[in-house]
Amino acid sequence: MLKIWNGMFVGVGGLGTITLKRIFEYAALKEPKIKKIIGAEKHGLAQREGAVDVYVRFLLSDNDEVPKYYLTSPTISIGEADLVIGLEPVEVLRNSKYTSSQTVFIINTNTIQPPLSISGQVKYPSIEEIKNAIKEISGSSKIIMFNATELAMNKMGQALYTNNIMLGAAISTGAIPISKEKIEETIAEQLKDVKKNLKAINIGYNIGTDLLSKI
Amino acid sequence: MESNILSNEKNKRVVLTGNEAFIRGALEAGVSFVSQYPGTPVSDVGVTFGKLARVVPNLYFQWASNEATSLEAAAGASWSGIKALCPMKHVGVNVASDPMSVIAINGPLSSTGQGGLVILAGGDPGSLGSHCEQNDRFYTWMLHMCHLEPSNVQEAKDFMVEGYKISSKFDVITYIRTTSRISHTREDITLGEIKFNQSLEGNFERNIPKYCSLPPHCIENHRKVYERMERIESYSKKFNTIIPGDNKLGIITAGVPFGYVIEAVRKLKLKNVPILKLGCINPINKEQVIKFCENQETILIVEELEPFIEVDIKRIVQEAGLSVKIFGHEYVRKYNELSVVDVVQSLSKITGVSIGYNEQKILQKYNKYLNLIPPRFPVFCAGCPERALIYSIKKATDEENTIYAGDIGCYVMSFFPPLKITDWVICMGGGLGASVGAAKVNKKPVLALMGDSTFYHTGLPAIVNAVYNKSNVLLFILDNKWTGMTGGHPNPNSGINGMGETVEKQNIAEIVKSLGVKWVRTVDPYQPKIMINTIKDALKINGLKVIISQRECMLQYQKLNREILLKSPRKVYYWINPDRCQMCGECFEQLCCTALKRTEINGREVMQIDQARCTNCGVCQKICLNSAIVKTEINVHL
Structure with missing residues (x-):
């Protein structure tokens, strides 16, 4: 059985979207059932606080032989995302056409207002409005939203750990086809301050489990 | 990252970006001389080669002043028998097209058939990181280059290896065209063999018919290139x-x-x-x-x-x-x-x-919810000196009756709302270039923006032309020490080159003066009052005036001084006193810093500073009309 798994990570330039994506890719190399890895990143202009959308796609199979040309597009299509990690809430809404009732969402509610909202020309929607819109567009019930930045500041003292808290919450939903151990192993290999980063994963894992049980 | 590129385990499965795969392929092919001017989507190729050149013996990398000088340098190396690589973005191909037209037709190899030259051209359909999305493919028809297009990351590596074989075998430039979706896609690929047999010992031998493009040789070389392309046609099947x-x-x-x-x-x-x-x-x-x-x-x-x-x-x-x-x-x-x-x-x-x-x-x-989504354009980073300059320009001039010439660089972002003060964007150096004509036929004052990297790239000829033709333009040279837009690459203003060697900065003020500009001032854009007055003074004078807006790129400054800033016992905070904030708009509409946030305090909407993003430039405090912005300094050791 061939299955394509699609992750979509969205945010704003500078939030670490690409680093998060790379953790997935390195971890995927350790997972025998993942036969192919592909995914587009956004560089350049996006680093100037522009909207960032990156994709990570896996070809899953229990069989060692897979077709050479099967998973070939670096970007995903409408309704295809299995997992969305949103580092900024409005950016999830912007990309919500790629989601469906099958999509699991992990969304940081910490907002980054674009210039036109700061200047008051365009209203930045409320978290409630964003949540309702995502719910209707996707039809998904698995939408986990919390302020991961605040949590990182309060529990870890630095916003730097936000993304690993999000990652921990994503692991808790079972939406990632890689085991928690392999992801933790990857973090130990790829990141500095391993202890703190693993602590962040567990904080996220616990809050994810908790929020999921309340849905 | 570099460890994967250099890995010597044949058939190892690694995850690389397209750009990293191109680099790996070039190293497998034995490339020794790499020359580049940065540009999306291939900017990071040069950054990585710069790092690799410090560990791989006989690998040389240079940041060139523009794509033409870059390609000329690469040709000089290849004519001497050294394998050379020249990455550039699609619009960079326009700049390089002049030397390219001769090098391609006469052939890039040495007299004895050594060397090889690959141009790695970064197309950008969808303009994901460019000011236009021209189709650079047509150059390969015009200039008879062998044109390879990988469709995935594995091919990015493999085609680079093959590209050198073609260049060496047929004496042609191999034009490998990537796009953002190849360059910035990561994929798992298998590595080939790497020998690290780089060499910088070239031997140029005189060959006038080949290297001197003049009649009758240019006609004979033109005839020969058709023959070479015909031979490549049957060879190209394997791709x-x-x-x-x-x-x-x-x-x-x-x-x-x-x-x-x-x-x-x-x-x-x-x-x-x-x-x-x-x-x-x-x-x-x-x-x-x-x-x-x-x-x-x-x-x-x-x-x-x-x-x-x-x-x-x-x-x-x-x-x-x-x-x-x-x-x-x-x-x-x-x-x-x-x-x-x-x-x-x-x-x-x-x-x-x-x-x-x-x-x-x-x-x-x-589509029902589209109205709910606020647009998010690229913006100046928090604390960007260029934003501060744009603020002063807006204050010192009458926006309805002034012409603002933009150019390529971070300052292009002054074109996005809410700032909206860029009237045209053409190409590198084109802002001042077009100002010369506009200033001649308009009564309104003409202001032109030019970054420091643009100044060396193609800005210099525009300045020469403006002085020579007595053009009445106020030119701002935005001296932030680095090529900021592409990610903070060194240029002749940075004091460091592609190999990491310390070099003397090529002083912009001195160069401008030597070109005949009589009125030159250098001002810190973090001092808006002084900047505004200087602009007003400049507009009273006829001819070409230059204001050098000098302040290091905030992003680079923070990156390069991270440790010092973290360890410093002196912590500075800017914050807004909500009782004094009148929501007048000076900071959020006129300056529009992204470290500002709209919040509600006690039922009243006020602006606050996002401490996680504020870089302490202090410009907002200087311009606040209600003295609502407060600076607090703490010495954590006390």
Whole structure:
């Protein structure tokens, strides 16, 4: 059985979207059932606080032989995302056409207002409005939203750990086809301050489990 | 990252970006001389080569002042028998096209057939990181270059290795064209063998007919290049892939759209569609195309931007007298990047097979909420000195009656709302260039912006022209020490070069003065009052005036001083006293810093500073009309 798994990570330039994506890719190399890895990143202009959308796609199979040309597009299509990690809430809404009732969402509610909202020309929607819109567009019930930045500041003292808290919450939903151990192993290999980063994963894992049980 | 690029484990499975794969391929091929001017989507190629050049023996990397000087340097190395690589973005190819036109036709090899030259051209359909999305592919028709287009990251590496073989075997420039979706895609690939046999010991031998492009040699060289391209045509077969099938509709494609085609065909459940994927699109192998088209009723050509493959395929099919119907731009749009969704739509139109999933439903629901989503344009970083300059320019001039010439660089972002004070953007150096004409025929004052990297790139000739022709323009040179827009690369103003060597800064003020500009002032943009007064003074004077707005790029400053800033016991905070904030708009409309946030305190909307993003430039405090912004300094050791 061939299955394509699609992750979509969205945010704003500078939030670490690409680093998060790379953790997935390195971890995927350790997972025998993942036969192919592909995914587009956004560089350049996006680093100037522009909207960032990156994709990570896996070809899953229990069989060692897979077709050479099967998973070939670096970007995903409408309704295809299995997992969305949103580092900024409005950016999830912007990309919500790629989601469906099958999509699991992990969304940081910490907002980054674009210039036109700061200047008051365009209203930045409320978290409630964003949540309702995502719910209707996707039809998904698995939408986990919390302020991961605040949590990182309060529990870890630095916003730097936000993304690993999000990652921990994503692991808790079972939406990632890689085991928690392999992801933790990857973090130990790829990141500095391993202890703190693993602590962040567990904080996220616990809050994810908790929020999921309340849905 | 570099450890994977340098890994010596043959057949090792690694995840690389397209750009990293190009670098690996070039190293496997024995490239020794790399020269580049940065530009998306290939900027990071140079950054990585700069790092590698410090660990790989006999590997040389230079940041060149522009794409023309970059290619000329690479040609000089290749003519001396050294394998050279020259990455540039698609619009950079325009700048390099002048030397390219001679080097390509005369051939890049040494007199004894050593060397090799690959141009890695970064196209950008969809303008993901560019000011326009021109189709640079047509240069390879005009200049007879062998043109390879990888469709995935594995091919990015493999085609680079093969590209050098072609260049060395046939004495041609190999033009490897990538796009953002290849360069910035990561994929798992298998590595080849790497020997690290780099060499910088060249030997240039005089060969006047080959290297001096003058009649009669230029005509003879032109004749010879046709011969070489003919020989490459039969060789180029190996870069193409055929997926067989008995469907009467066939698809011809190349590059990243191939990936979209595979998934689109599957989504529409089309059975046994034969696909010809071209890896070499100039020269296209005629025999293979004819054989592929012979048994088809219809062929759809899927490519991004202007029809390039399509024109050639239509010619080949017509010359062969085949009856197959060839379509391309009739079903595939000629602008913007493609996606699986676009190819599904094109295939649906040509086959009549309807899109059989709930995509339309999702889109309908999505479109209902479009009004809820605020647009997010790229902006100046928090604390950017260029934003501060734009503020002062707006304050010192009458926006309705002033012409503002933009250019390529971070300051291009002053074109986005709410700032909106850029009247035109052409190309590197084009801002001042066009100002000369505008100033001659308009009564309004003309102001032009130019970054420091643009100044060395193609700004200098524009300044010479403006002085020579007594042009009445106020030119701002935005001296932030680095080539900021592409990611903080060194330039002649940085004091460091591509090899990491300390070099003397080429002083902008001195150069401008030596070109004959009489009125030159250097001002810190973090001092808006002084800047505003200087601009007002400048506008009273006739001729070309130059204000050098001097302050290091905040992003670079923070990156390079991270440790010092973290360890410093002196902590500075700017914050807004909510009782004094009158929501006047000076900070959020006129300056529009992204470290500001709209919040509600005690039921009243006020501005606050996002401490996680504020960089302590202090400009907002200087311009606040209500003295609401407070600076607090703490010494954590006390």
